[in-house]
Amino acid sequence: MKPLSFVFIRLAIGISMFGHGLVRIPKLNSFSEGMVGNFSQSYLPTQLVTPFSLVLPFLELFLGIALLLGWKTRIAGIGGALLMLLLMFGTSMIENWSALPSQMIHLLFFVLVHEFHQVNTFSLDASNPPAK
Numbered sequence: 015m016k017p018l019s020f021v022f023i024r025l026a027i028g029i030s031m032f033g034h035g036l037v038r039i040p041k042l043n044s045f046s047e048g049m050v051g052n053f054s055q056s057y058l059p060t061q062l063v064t065p066f067s068l069v070l071p072f073l074e075l076f077l078g079i080a081l082l083l084g085w086k087t088r089i090a091g092i093g094g095a096l097l098m099l100l101l102m103f104g105t106s107m108i109e110n111w112s113a114l115p116s117q118m119i120h121l122l123f124f125v126l127v128h129e130f131h132q133v134n135t136f137s138l139d140a141s142n143p144p145a146k
Contacts, residue, residue: 017135020127023123026123028078028079028082031075032075032081034074039071042068046067050064053108077097087137088131091127098118
């Protein structure tokens with residue numbers, strides 16, 4: 015993969031995650047209540063859904079910032095992929111099948127970011143290459 019292609023992939027997923035977090039944080043309580051309501055009939059207990067729903071927007075914002083800056087890109091790719099797998103599990107528990115394609119696309123982007131992080135030349139990571 016070429017560096018410019020990679021930066022477009024990194025920025026695309028970064029903008030998406032940044033936007034998800036940015037719009038949810040100001041309305042955190044209503045976002046959390048909505049998520050808890052969506053999961054009320056699922057197998058997942060409220061004691062798990064509530065803290066997850068309160069932390070999720072901050073994780074999304076942090077991942078977005080890291081990816082937009084190109085900071086700790088490899089770790090952000092892994093973290094984002096794991097987050098998407100958790101979201102996909104939750105989505106399956108409430109049978110929201112229409113949300114899965116978007117989450118799978120996000121997962122693919124995170125996997126690409128992780129897999130090709132070595133061509134991450136337009137980034138903060140490029141100023142501190144990993145020790146060999």
